[in-house]
Amino acid sequence: MASHYKDILEKAYNKIHLLENEGEIATYIPELANIDPSKLGVHMTNIDGSNFGIGDHLEKFSIQSIAKVLSLALAYKIVGEDLWERVDVEPSGTKFDSLLLLESYKGIPRNPFMNSGAIVICDILISHLDNAKVEFLDFVRDLSDLPELTYSDKIADSEKRTGYRNMALCNFIKSFGNIKNEPAEVIDFYFDMCSLEMTCQQLSKTFTFLANNGHKISDDKKIISKTKSKRINALMLTCGFYDESGEFAFRVGLPGKSGVGGGIVTLYPNNYAIAVWSPKLNEHGNSFRGMELLEDVTTYSELSIF
Numbered sequence: 001m002a003s004h005y006k007d008i009l010e011k012a013y014n015k016i017h018l019l020e021n022e023g024e025i026a027t028y029i030p031e032l033a034n035i036d037p038s039k040l041g042v043h044m045t046n047i048d049g050s051n052f053g054i055g056d057h058l059e060k061f062s063i064q065s066i067a068k069v070l071s072l073a074l075a076y077k078i079v080g081e082d083l084w085e086r087v088d089v090e091p092s093g094t095k096f097d098s099l100l101l102l103e104s105y106k107g108i109p110r111n112p113f114m115n116s117g118a119i120v121i122c123d124i125l126i127s128h129l130d131n132a133k134v135e136f137l138d139f140v141r142d143l144s145d146l147p148e149l150t151y152s153d154k155i156a157d158s159e160k161r162t163g164y165r166n167m168a169l170c171n172f173i174k175s176f177g178n179i180k181n182e183p184a185e186v187i188d189f190y191f192d193m194c195s196l197e198m199t200c201q202q203l204s205k206t207f208t209f210l211a212n213n214g215h216k217i218s219d220d221k222k223i224i225s226k227t228k229s230k231r232i233n234a235l236m237l238t239c240g241f242y243d244e245s246g247e248f249a250f251r252v253g254l255p256g257k258s259g260v261g262g263g264i265v266t267l268y269p270n271n272y273a274i275a276v277w278s279p280k281l282n283e284h285g286n287s288f289r290g291m292e293l294l295e296d297v298t299t300y301s302e303l304s305i306f
């Protein structure tokens, strides 16, 4: 099985590498503008632990919104189903940083992967943890068996200097009473959380717990329950790609999450997790070559959740 996937990944990588590298790098976070747009890496980790990668798969990049899946997992583990009183589970059909629907839904974000929803999740973590910044990182290091993982202060500081829209979102939600802590503290943690860096290899390994019913693949330790894992995967399928989530499900057929750093992680339950990184984003904010490559992987393997 593993060698079959290796051939598929190589075939997809070699094809995509020759494609015109369309799209634009995200520059609204100044530090992200310095990334070499030609980077392309992909890494797959199977739940039996076998893994392989190609291209720039061992280079660290800013995983940005992909970290929202991990903060959701921690908050869901801590507060359980009460979480859904603070954030909904519906696709939004609006941009990731939109303020629009918050007015109509009285400060309840449509889902935990929009910036507004992820900010509420950060607020929940701050309420339940002594030091959310430290304990969230510890949680990710533990579930991935990667104690070397860190935030990027450079990226976080860059966003803290310029993230007016996210600050507006946080203050706006606070005005409806759905942020319990001080907005400055919440948004500070949100920017730190988004600054987490990983290589494609580390990212694919980190997400294997969601391909393994909520359990670590190394020692079968339970991170979250099977039900919670199923629900997080469902949210990734319906809300993981901004206002292009339908298109990703249509073309790739797997749950996943993208970030404005150009990363995408996707997983096939009971099989594997794949991380791909190519910084140029399409008009919806998803990695252009990343989506193409993943579409080829499920087309060539003839396997998807559908």
Ligand code: GLU
Pocket: 063, 064, 065, 066, 096, 097, 115, 159, 166, 191, 194, 258, 259, 260, 261
């Ligand atoms: N930190 C980024 C922001 O809030 C995350 C966006 C993303 O990756 O979608 O704008």
